[in-house]
Amino acid sequence: MSVADARRPALSVKIDNHYDARPQYGIDRAxxxxxxxVEGGLTRYVATWHSDLPAEVGPVRSIRPMDPDIVSPLGGIIAYSGGRxxxxxxxQKSGLHNAVHGGADDRFMYRTGERRAPHNVILKAPQLVAAYDDLAAPKAQFRYTETGAAPLSGTKSAGIDLTFSRVSPRSWTWDQKSSTYVRSQHGRADTAAxxxxxxxxxxxxxxxxxxxxxGDVPxxxxxxxxxxxxxxxxxxxxxxWSxxxxxxxxxLKDAAGSEVPLGIGKTWVELVPTAGGVAIR
Known part of the structure; x- marks a missing residue:
């Protein structure tokens, strides 16, 4: 990552995870x-790009009431397609620049003919970030290991299975070759466009x-x-967590109260309801 890129603001985008929105654009590079x-037992993503900025990301969808709590520590830009x-x-009270489909920043968004509405709003990420490059760069959101390698602590595990609702199962499986966890949804490999x-x-x-x-919006x-x-x-x-x-x-802290570091690399945060399920394999 160049010095210039490190100084640019973070770009957070509300991303669709409806069946008709998959595979998403650029999600693998967040x-x-x-x-x-969200409603109906489905899920959506808030994805943030900073170190690696794809040409296009999406499909962009509307915000939900917890999203200001998610993106406020990052600052920078939040892009979405509207909402209640x-x-x-x-x-708008979060302090981030709000780029909303149909608003002043609509020139950076378009509807692709490859998907059906409303799952087809695409954002031209580099152009939007360049337009607001005077915004501050984000601070680190977690503590990371000094070596960059993942901390080898805890219990050895093949992966983890998650249930947000009865219609939203997904899993992560440890891949020794790539030293990453690979994602599946509904028992099928989850891929980006x-x-x-x-x-x-x-x-x-x-x-x-x-x-x-x-009401109907959790x-x-x-x-x-x-x-x-x-x-x-x-x-x-x-x-x-706190x-x-x-x-x-x-x-993040362990049982002894010491802060827990992450390995340097891509991080997925799964906000699983207490009524849902988590199973470590």
Whole structure:
């Protein structure tokens, strides 16, 4: 990563995970991806690119009430296709630059003919970031090992199976050859557009409560604390996570109260409801 690239702002984008939205554009190159429960038991992603910026990312979709808590520590740009007025208002108060489909930054988005609406809004990522390159670069969101290698602690594990709802099972399997976890959804290999298998150095599972105040829209409760599991380097270890405020990063600690580092590389954060399921293999 060049010095110039390191100084650019983070680009976070709300990404569709509906069946008709797969395979997604550029998702395999995101630095951090957060998966969250939405209506109907489905999930969506908040993906963040900084070190590697694809030409196009998407499909871009609408925001949800927990998204300001996810992206506020990163700063920079948040791109989305709209949303309920109260959710948009919440995001506009986050301090990030809001790039909204149909708004002033619509010149950086278009609808591809390769997908059906509403699963077809694509973002021209480099052009959008270049237009707002005066925004600050993001701070590190986690503590990382000094050597860069994944910490070999915890229990040796072949992977982890997750259930957000009865219609949203997915799994991560440790791949010794690539030293990453490869992702599957509904028992099938999960790939990005172009065919690259989605993989991560770190898979961080946070068990979260769901706030039902918005009716049919579930809100993940991310400000607070809870239990979780970090899978990295072929090992899984229990962690305690905490997030003090909307703008604070997530902090991970072990049973002794020491901060837990991640391996340097791509990180997926799975916000699995306490009513869902987590099984370490």
């Amino acid at each position: 630095d951090i991806v957060v998966e969250e429960l 007025a109260q959710f948009v208002s919440m995001m 172009g065919g690259t298998r989605i993989a991560a150095t770190n898979v961080l599972v946070l068990r979260v409560s769901i706030d039902g105040r918005y 809100k993940t409760v991310l400000v607070g604390s809870g239990k979780g599991t970090l899978s990295t380097g072929g090992y899984a270890m229990p962690v305690v 997030k003090e405020s909307r703008t604070a990063p997530i902090v």
